[in-house]
Amino acid sequence: MKKILVLHGPNLNLLGTRQPEIYGHETLEDINNRLFERAALEGWEIACRQSNHEGQLIDWIQAARLDGTAAIIINPAAYTHTSVAILDALNAFEGTVIEVHLSNVHKRESFRHHSYVSLRADGVIAGLGSQGYHAALEAVMRQPG
Numbered sequence: 488m489k490k491i492l493v494l495h496g497p498n499l500n501l502l503g504t505r506q507p508e509i510y511g512h513e514t515l516e517d518i519n520n521r522l523f524e525r526a527a528l529e530g531w532e533i534a535c536r537q538s539n540h541e542g543q544l545i546d547w548i549q550a551a552r553l554d555g556t557a558a559i560i561i562n563p564a565a566y567t568h569t570s571v572a573i574l575d576a577l578n579a580f581e582g583t584v585i586e587v588h589l590s591n592v593h594k595r596e597s598f599r600h601h602s603y604v605s606l607r608a609d610g611v612i613a614g615l616g617s618q619g620y621h622a623a624l625e626a627v628m629r630q631p632g
């Protein structure tokens with residue numbers, strides 16, 4: 488079965504209660520459940536993980552190199568703007584990488600305009616709320632091969 492890894496970075500465990508005017512009212516569990524349902528319908532295996540720790544995210548990216556994961560959908564949250572280490576880990580992963588942000592980072596503070604992860608991402612989606620994860624999932628599942 489083809490595998491997708493969905494990674495959520497720091498503070499995304501608070502979705503639903505964290506600045507809902509920016510990040511929406513859905514919880515991370517709501518988002519993950521819908522991704523599971525959609526992927527299962529198409530016969531894909533999906534693992535959704537969240538961590539507030541940079542090293543944990545890197546460990547999961549490294550594991551994905553070895554377990555047949557075809558694509559990583561990642562919202563690195565604040566690490567987007569700071570983490571060369573996550574960029575390096577993604578550079579060592581050979582599958583597809585899609586970067587997702589709930590908010591339109593380009594409409595926000597200037598420190599959110601730069602993304603290290605975008606240097607590696609095959610696609611970037613920002614500002615569509617939780618729909619961004621679904622758009623990323625559809626794109627991955629429709630890739631040839």
Ligand code: DQA
Pocket residue numbers: 497498499562563564565566567587588589590591592599
């Ligand atoms: C975010 C945008 C980041 O700038 C921020 O630090 C987040 C969430 C988003 O999904 O819009 O935590 O990645």
